[in-house]
């Protein structure tokens with residue numbers, strides 16, 4: 178195993194891109210990442226692209242070949258990864274493994290989704306494919322409903338409140354105001370979240386991440402070559418992934434994601450760090466309750482105390498663990514296949530000092546990205562360290 | 566997506582009769598059925614087992630936005646239920662007073678229509694639960 182660094186990042190703006198197709202989006206993100214890395218397309222030896230449900234969303238499969246074709250990179254080897262909303266995180270991890278193993282010296286990884294070409298109802302059904310079709314969707318369980326079942330039990334066991342969950346969305350929106358790539362650059366209030374109407378109680382519309390079009394990409398290379406291309410390489414110091422049951426009801430607990438705990442523990446061991454060493458977190462807040470559980474499962478606070486932890490300002494700029502300074506999935510938007518890579522990119526930007534001024538931390542050294550597939554059946558955790 | 570007819574048909578025995586799996590090696594119960602016991606893997610011995618028809622609510626949600634073919638049912642209650650043999654399942658809770666649907670509430674099995682494929686099409690049947698008052 179050898180060390181791997183990020184040498185370039187790129188993304189499209191996230192939002193409803195009615196004038197852009199999936200191929201436009203992934204090509205824009207890929208070309209931007211390659212430009213940002215100061216490399217030539219021919220230097221990139223393989224592509225790994227996460228995409229959850231292009232067949233459902235736009236009728237297109239064979240996304241690996243599509244990426245290589247549209248970016249003019251044939252005959253390079255190209256792979257599509259699918260792990261629901263963790264498709265992008267898995268692509269990043271496979272790209273990391275490909276370089277760490279010595280198989281390739283430089284690869285591009287990315288994620289993409291084009292979700293707004295079909296109706297909101299059809300999109301919700303496509304997303305429900307992330308759960309267990311035969312035991313969840315068959316009985317009328319949409320994706321928000323699955324997370325609502327977790328939220329309700331978290332409230333029951335720990336006294337977590339709907340206001341505490343709402344606060345996650347409010348804080349994330351506050352950060353996204355400064356993010357030029359975000360879908361919603363607009364502050365919201367707890368009252369607005371509370372009044373936004375139940376989708377699946379206790380989760381309301383503004384507890385939920387939106388439907389989004391977008392793509393994100395990074396270029397990875399062997400660390401010993403990274404300085405040949407950039408002054409500001411960021412090293413990947415941990416890459417871990419874990420699985421759990423596809424259906425929520427078969428898990429050991431409803432109030433946390435065991436796969437997050439497992440992946441985090443492995444990542445901390447690889448990087449020889451503890452949560453105290455981490456300067457910022459981009460976590461997978463597909464629903465507000467998911468952010469509270471992530472803070473607990475990643476070890477930033479004790480199980481059950483996530484609500485209070487957020488309320489006390491620990492996740493704010495200047496707090497113990499500034500979280501989702503990008504705006505998170507809630508406000509940046511959640512093109513499901515892309516989010517895992519976008520989370521990683523926003524950690525890299527903070528470490529490089531290229532985040533928007535208003536949310537840029539002072540000289541952070543280590544950041545964590547956390548990407549969840551489905552309701553927790555796949556979790557990917559990466560740790561990054563400033564490499565300059 | 567609504568289920569294809571062959572899948573709906575294959576699942577009839579387990580959904581109509583609440584047939585799950587029990588591992589003869591470790592004693593754990595599973596619903597829906599599994600082919601391999603995650604506890605014991607190849608040492609496990611899964612046999613078909615009728616699940617108990619009563620249990621208790623572990624968590625619940627009232628669903629207001631649903632897949633189109635459940636639209637006319639909204640709002641409806643979903644719950645995760647722990648059956649008396651500790652197997653768990655996700656189910657709709659019907660025929661119950663709203664204030665009785667809560668964590669710990671005892672529930673019992675009902676056999677119900679889940680959805681209609683189309684006015685002339687197949688009707689999917691399965692399990693739902695109600696709170697026992």
Ligand SMILES: [Zn+2]
Pocket residue numbers: 588589590591592593602603604605606609610
């Ligand atoms: Zn067993």
